[in-house]
Amino acid sequence: MNGKSELIAVDGNEAAARIAHKASEFIAIYPITPSSPMGELADEWSAAGKPNLWGVVPEVVEMQSEGGAAGALHGALQAGSLCTTFTASQGLLLMIPNMFKIAGELTSTVFHVAARTIATHALSIFGDHSDVMAARSTGWAMLASSSVQAAQDLALVAHASTLEARLPFLHFFDGFRTSHEVNVIEAVDDDVLRAMIDDHLVRAHRERALSPDHPVLRGSAQNPDVFFQAREAANPFYAITPQVVQWTMDRFAEATGRSYHLFDYTGNPEAERVVVLMGSGVGAVQETVETLTAAGEKVGILEVRLFRPFWSQAFAAALPRTVKAVAVLDRTKEPGAPGEPLYQDVVTALAEEAAAGRLPAMPTVIGGRYGLSSKEFDPPMAKAVFDELAKPEPKNHFTVGIYDDVSHTSLEVDWSFSTEADDVVRGVFFGLGADGTVSANKSSVKIIGEGTDLYAQGYFVYDSKKAGSMTVSHLRFGPRPIRSTYLVNRANFVACHQFHFLERMDVLEVAEPGATFLLNSPYGPDEVWEKLPVETQRQVIEKGLKFHVVDAQKVANEVGLGARINTVLQTCFFALAGVLEQREAIARIKRSIEKSYGKRGQAVLEMNYAAVDKALESLNEVKVPAEVTGDLHRLPPVPPEAPDFVQRVTAMMIAGKGDLLPVSALPVDGTFPTGTARWEKRSIAHEIPIWDPSICIDCAKCALVCPHAAILMNVYEPIAADHAPESFQHKEWRDRENPGLWMTIQVAPDDCTGCGVCVDVCPAKSKEEVKHKAIDMEPKLEHLEQERANFEFFLTIPPPDKRDVKVASIKGSQMLEPLFEFSGACAGCGETPYLKLLSQMFGDRILVANATGCSSIYGGNLPTTPWTKDRDGRGPAWSNSLFEDNAEFGLGMRLAVDHQAAYARELVEKLAPEVGRDLADAILSDEQTDEAAIHDQRERVAELKRRLEAVQADEARNLLAVADALVRKSVWIVGGDGWAYDIGFGGLDHVLATGRDVNALVLDTQVYSNTGGQASKATPRGAVAKFAAAGKPVGRKDLGMIAAAYGNVYVAQVALGADNAQTIKALAEAEAWRGPSLIIAYSTCIAHGIDMSTSMSHQADAVKSGFWPLYRYDPRDIVDGRHPLRLDSKAPTIPVKAFQTKEARFAMLARSRPEEHAELQKLAQADAEERWRLYQQLAGVERHAPGRLEEHDEHGRGSPAEEEEVEAWPT
C-alpha cells in the first residue's frame, strides 16, 4: 500500500480527469453539468503545458455540441489518436449516433460520464443512471465507479482495458454525489499509469488507423446480404472483454494494492438476502450491510462494476451460494418496461445460470428504483430494502426514498436506523454562496485529508437561485476512509453562517443531542438568545446543544474581507470541533490559505491571516437559559394568502422539505402554474433603493433596467391613491397632454437583490448634494416595514390600459406590469431586463420557447417561476425543451398556432351565418396591428365564444377549442449565445430560413454563463474564459450579419444599457415583422469579471468602443431603394482597450500573459474597426426583395433611429 503522503483530497471529476488527461492525446470537450469541471480541468492543464504520459501536451478542443465532440473524436480515433471526452445526460444522448459507429468499428477510447438525469417531465442537473442506460445498446463497455477513489482507479482500468479489448469504454460515476464529492483518495502516480498503459497496444491502435500510406475503407454501406453477419463478427471481442477488464483490474491491484472485480461482493459469506446495485448508492448499502451483519443478519451487497458486457457467469459466481432473495436497485426509470435495466439483466442472468446448473436454485428477485435525480439514498432506505427481502412476498418494482401514494410502490423506511460511528465528526454548515462557506469547507477537507492521519469527506448542496443562494455543506472527518454517500442528517456540529437563515430555516433539525452549534451573530453571547426564534431556542434547550456565537462579519470587515466570512468561521470550526489540536489547526489553515490564495498576492494573504488571528478573540460560548423566552417565531415559507398549490406544494419546496411531498402532490406531466415567484419572499438585499420624488425626472430608467422587476412604476389618477399609507410617495407626472396624473416608483423590498443597477443609471441628482439621486440605496431594515406597506398598496393600483400607452417607448413600457418578476438570477443580471421588458410589451400574447441555460434556470427552476400573469389572467406561456433544439421548438409553436388560427378562420367563415356575418367579417378582416386592434379582436373573440355556446353544431365545439388562436400570438425563441452561436445554430439558421413569424432573442453574455463561463463562438478575442484559459485567440462570430444575409430576416443588435430606446424599438419592430426576427442583446454577466452594479455602464462602454455596434436591419426597407441596415450607434469614440481594461475577463490576460494580451488587444481593436467599416458600407447598400417579401406586409415599421422618443402618454 502507498503511504499516507500520497493521499489527495479531490472530487470525482478531478479524480477521473487526471487519469484521462494523462492517457490522452486529443480531448474534445463541451460543457454540461455535472461533467463540465472535467473538461475545464483538462483545458487548464493543457493551457498550463501539463504533458500526457508520452510527454506531449494533449490537445483540448471545445466543440459546438456534444454531437460535434463525438464526431471529432470519431475522426481522431480513425486517424489513430488516443482520445477522450467528458459528458453527461443529454450530452451523452447527442453522442449516441457516433458511439454506435465507434463501437461498431471496434475503436479504443474512453468517455467519462458524470451520470445525470435525462430531462423528461422536467430538466434535472442531478445524478442518476438514465443517461448511461439510454446508451447501453451502443455496444460500449460500461464501467461504473461508486466512489471518488474508484472514479480515479477505474478511469485507469478503462483506459488500459480499451486498448486491449478494442471495445470503447463508457466509464461513469454518479453526477454530484461522486463527481462533486470531495474525498480523500490515494493518488495513482505516473509510474503506475505508465505501467498500466501498454505502448504495444497503443501502437496496435495506431496501426489500425486510416492512412494514405496503407489505405483502407471504413464506414461502408452494407446490404441485406452481409450486414447481419458482419454485425455478428465482433462477438468474440465482447466475449473476451470482461476477462480483459478483470485481468487489468488484477494488474492494477498488484501495482496499487487496491483490488476491484467485475462484481464485488461484500457481507455475510452465507448471506440469504443480497442487494445488487452500482454507483454511489453502494456506499450507503455497504454501511448498512456492515451494521446488519454485525448484528448477525445474513445480508450482503453485490456491487456491479462492469455493467456491459454483462458477464452472467461471473455475476452468479460472485453471489453467495446461500442466497435466497435478491433485490436489484436501479437508479433510473424505464416506464413501461417489465423492469429497470439492471433488474432485467440480473433476472436474465440468474435464470440462465440457474438453468445451466451453475446456481443451486433460482432466488427470488425483486427490482426497485431509488435515488432519481440525486434523491437521497441512505442506510435507512437500504435497510428498508433488506427488510422487504425478508418478507415472504416482497414487493416487486418498488420505489424507496419517496412516498408513493398513487401507485403505492414505495417501501416503508425506519428513519431511526443509523450506521454513523461516534468517532466521526459530522458537520453541517449553512452559508450563503457569496460568503465563501463552500470554499472554506473544501479547504478544511483538504487540510485534514492531505495533511493528517484522518480521513475527510465534503459534499455541498446548493439551491436553485443564483442570487443570494444558500449553500449547505456536509462534512465528515474520521479515522477511517469515509464511504457515507449520503447527506449528514445527524450532525454533531452545526454552523449557521448567516443569522437571518434562522428566520425561515430549520437549521437545527439535523443537530443530534449534545451537538455543537456555531452561529455567526451580530449579537454577543449575552444578547443573542432574545434574538432567536422560539423554535430555535427550544431546539437548543431540548437537544442540549453547546451554543457558540462569533461576529464573523465584524472580524471580516475589520480585516478587509467584506462579505467573505469563511476564514473566520473555518477557524472557529476547528477551534470547537476538536478535529485537530488548536495550534496545529491554525498553522494548517494558514498553510492552506497560502496555497489557495498565494498567487493572488500578499494583500489577500494578509487579510486572511488576520481573519484567522482575530477569529478566536470573537468566539464566545452562550450560556443557554433553561427556558424559551420572547415571541419571535420562524416565518412561514409563503404568506397565508398564497394560492392552494403554492401553499401545499411550493411552500414545502421553499422550506427545503420537498423530499416529504408525496407522489400525489406533483403534477403528472410537469405542468406548473406561473406567477409563483411573488410568493417566495427571500428578502436577500442588505440595501434597497429608496425613491425621492422631489428630484425624480420621470425617466423610468430605474424600472427599465431592474433585473429583478423589483422597481415598478405606475402612472395613475390621483383618486387611486386615496387610501394609500401615509408613507406612500408620489409625484406629479410631467405630461402636457395629460395634466393632473400622478406617478410612483415603488421598490418591492423583499424581492430586491440590492444589486444597485437602478442607482447607477439614475440621471437625476440633487442640486444641493450630487451624491443624492432620485433613487438611492439605503439600509433595508430602516425601510422594510414602511416599504412593505407601500408595495402592498402599490399593487392595488391598476396599471394603465395598454391601449392608452405607447408601448414601444421607455416610459410607456415601464407603466405596464412586468410579467416576469423576482427571478433568482444573479444580482445585476444583464439578461433579465430584456425578458422583463419583453413581458411588459407583449407578455399577454407570447409563447416562449426557452433554450436550456441561465434563462431556463432562473425562468423555470422550481420551486418558483418569475413568469407570471396580468390582472386578466393572461401572460407568457413558457416551456423549455432542450439546449440544442430551441429554435425548432419555437418554430413548432408557431406552426401550431398558425395552423389553429387558419382552422379557426375557416370555421368562423363556415359558422358566419350562426354567429353573425358582421362579427365574422370583423374577426377575419382585422390585421391586429396595434394594441387597440388586438384588444378589439379579443373582445370579438369573447363575443364569438358567447355566441358559439348557443350553436349546436359540432364545429362550434371545435371552433371554441381554437378560437383564442384568432387573437394574434407572438412566438419568442429565447436563449443564450451557447445555444444561438453553437449548439443550436444549425436549427436557428434553419428556422430563420423558413421565413415564418418567429422572434429569436439571443441573450448574449459571450460565454456559457449557466455552466460557469465556458467560451462560445460569441466570446470576444482576448477574453479569458473557461476552455479559453489562455485568452480566446479568434474573434466573435457575426451572427447578426449571417442572419441578415437572408434578406428577409429582421435583425437587430442591441444593448439596453447603451441605448434604451433602440432596444425597445427593436423589440417592437421584430414583433411587428411578420417574418423571422433575430435580436442579439448584449447581456452583462458575472463571468465578465465586472462590478455588476455598473452592468449598464459597461454596456454603454462596449458600444462607445465599437466593440458592440447597435444596428437594426429591417426587411421592410427592401423596397423603394431604401437601405435596410441602420447603424444606431455612433462611430467609436473610445478605444476597445478603454472598455476592455475595465473587465477582468480581459484584464486578467494582461496580467497573466502580457505579450499575448498586447497582441490580442491590437487584433481586437482591428476587429472592431473592421466591423464598423463593414457595417458602415452595408448601411449604404440597397437590397432588393428576394421572393415574396410582400407577404410580410408593412406592419410595425419603426421610426428612424434618430427620431426623438415621443411622449409616452398617450398615443
Added chain:
Amino acid sequence: MADLRTRYLGLELANPVVPSASTLSSRIDTLKRLQDAGAAAVVMQSLFEEQIEHEEIEIDRMLEAGAHSFPEAITYVPELEDYNIGPDAYLRHLEQTKEELEIPVIGSLNGASKGGWVRHAKLIRDAGADALELNIYYVAADPNLTSAEVEQRYIDLVAAVRSSVEIPLAVKVGPFFSSMANMARRLVEAGADGLVLFNRFLQPDIDLETLGVDPTLHLSTSEELRLPLRWIAILRGRVDASLAATTGVHTWEDAMKLILAGADVTMMASALFKHGPEHVGTVVDGIRTWLDEHEYASVEQAKGSVSQAACPDPVAFERSNYMRALVNFTSPYDWRIASSEPKA
C-alpha cells in the same frame, strides 16, 4: 566647451538633465531614445504599492464573485497559472532596463504602509537600481491629525527605508509643509541623500456635465517652475543633500535657472511627453550653449550661483519677493487695475 558633469546622490552624471518618474520609462525603446538623446540618468516609473494591493484584492474578488454558489457553475472565471500581480513585472522591467542602459537607473517607489515601503525598497535594490527615489504623498484630510504627526510619518518612513537599503536614497515630497526648510533638514537627517522638489499629483476636477469628480493629471507648464526654483535656492547650502528640481522644467532656460538656483539635476516629464524623448538633447545643448556663451567652465561653477545664499538680494526668495514682483508687474500699467487683481 563647458563641462556639463554633475553629481547627484553620489552618482556622477554626464549632465544635469534627467527624465523624472513617468510612464515614459515603461518601454525599453523609449528609455534607449532618452539615453541616446543625452539623458544623464533615468528615474523609473513609480511602483505604486496601493495599486498593487488594490489589484490583488480586485482579482481575488473577481475570481470569487458568484463562485461556490450554484451547482452548475462552481466558478465563473478560470484560475490562471499566474496573475503577475505584485511587483514582479515592475522588477523584471527594472532588471531589463538596467541591463540595456548604460546611464544610472533610479528606482521609484510610491507607497502607503511602512511594511510595504521596506519590502519593496529592498526588491528594487535587488533588481539593480543604482538609487531609489521615495515618492511620498499623503493628503492629510483628517482634522484630528496634526501637522507634527504627518511630518513624523514622513520621517519614520524615510528612516525605515534608510535602515533597510544602502543604495542612495532620494525623497520626493510636495511643497505643502508649514516649514519646508525644517522638513527638508529633518528628511536629510532621517537618511535622505537627496531631495526631489516637488511632487505633482493628480488633482480633482469636476465634470460640469456629469457632476462627477475626476482626478486628472495635466501636463505641467514652465510657469510651475517658480515653486521649486524658490526652494532650491533657499535650501542650497542649507541642507547636506543633493537637490533635484522637478515640475515645470520644459526648456533649457528652465533648467539653467534651476541650476543657477542650486539644483544638482533638473528633471522633466511633461515636456518629453509633448516633444518626444529627443527633447532631452535640445535642453542639454541649450545648457551647454548658455554656459559657453556666458563663459562658464562647468555646471559645477554655475550651480547655486544665484541661490539665496549667493545672490545679492537674498530676501527676494522670501516674503518680500511678493512685494517686489507686484511692483515690477504693475509699474508699466495702471496700478489700480493690477492691485485689484493681485497675482502671485
